[in-house]
Amino acid sequence: MSKSNVVLLDHWVSPYAMRVRIALWEKGVDFESKQQDLSNKSELLLRSNPIYKKAPVLLHDDKPLCESLIIVGYIDEVWPSPPLLPSSSYERATARFWADFIDKKFAEAATKLWRSARSTEELEAAKKEFFETLKQLEEFLGEKDYFGGENFGLVDLALIPFWSWFSAYEKFGGFKIESPKLYAWMQRCMERESVAKALPAQEKVLEFVCTLRKILGFDQ
């Protein structure tokens, strides 16, 4: 199978794109990554994702797939080994719930820290929300090696990309994340080749966020 039948419309700093890269590498799938300029969107991106006009988009035999968790679900079904979802229906529903929680609650709270909190009150509210979601995730992790139990799975994959953004959250949130359990989990994930390859260095992400904040009118 030629490399180009799996193409990822990609963005190096997007945690959502990182999820797809991790999934493809976990499965040993060869793919071509096409970095997108989101300030000047390509014809291909706009054609492939007319609804949201966002990356990541996976093109498999030229057929587009959008929304990172949906793309990961597809990858898991087309290349079943090693599985990212458990085999029991109940555990699959649980995994989907927590992956969705990461999108609905964690990611939103994290984004507020650096992107939308303009006043001290807003920042304090954002911090409170961020720590609450982190605590809920920590509780769910419990004593397990991974969110999926013994094996790296959907929930781990959904959350780990945000680790590359932690320096940015800490800097703009004005706090230090102290969680030995989550830290141990993150280290465990980073030992995987797929994750180590997919995540950019925290310093690079921080630099990117600083530049973006200036463009958005922060830190003048």
Next chain:
Amino acid sequence: MTFKPKNGTLQKQLAATFSLINTGASRPFHQTACVHISPKLKPEKRRMAEEKGVKLLDLWSSPFGQRCRIALAEKEVEYEYNEENLSDKSELLLKSNPIYKKIPVLIHDGKPVCESLIIVQYIDEVWPSKTPILPSDPYARAQARFWADYVDKKVYECGTRLWKLKGGEALQEAKEEFILILKTLEAELGDKKYFGGETFGLVDIALVPFTSWFYSYETYAGFSIEQECSKLVSWAKRCKERASVAKTLYEPKKIHEFVGHLRKKYGVE
């Protein structure tokens, strides 16, 4: 809906103590009957009775709850329906959905599943032999999930603004946005019988409960969905010919009455 006991003494005992009750005239109740577990059962057996089987914690008017009810009906699964009072949430709801504390929650053999689209997919996986809700092809499945997710992200939030906003420019904007959302969905439907093609599926289930709210959206925002998206209206009629949808959805006038109460509650009128 009647409770059909399986073989065995315990099940026969349970069947003897089960009775069908109505929740009372003061609260509107959907057409599926509620099964009540008698307090006369010994605590241990009561616990077992409560643990086994399918339970749905829900609110009659919730489009998200209706998705689950439609899916359960499509699969001909018998279940116990628990109407929740959202201003006085039950111990069971708070225990079963500690993260969001919201309905619907499906409890299967004592284990809770939350978030309506996750519940519907769970139902499809656990009872696969009847009426598949998701197609078998991975690409078609991904497309179905994408559009169900689109309905989740767009229809409820924008639709709520149509009845919650007092008027003016904000309402006008919401109306235009909503029409665009419906037209986008209509384009995806195309000339197909259902969003899934010939088979009633996930996207149909995700969207159809909101069609009971169309009359309210039209009334408060001042537009006609039939005029803007006639294909979608025809699709809704086709869906309502299915028993699962017909017995789950309420008449638009009933929802409109309910929305009237909500508007008073939120100080819109």
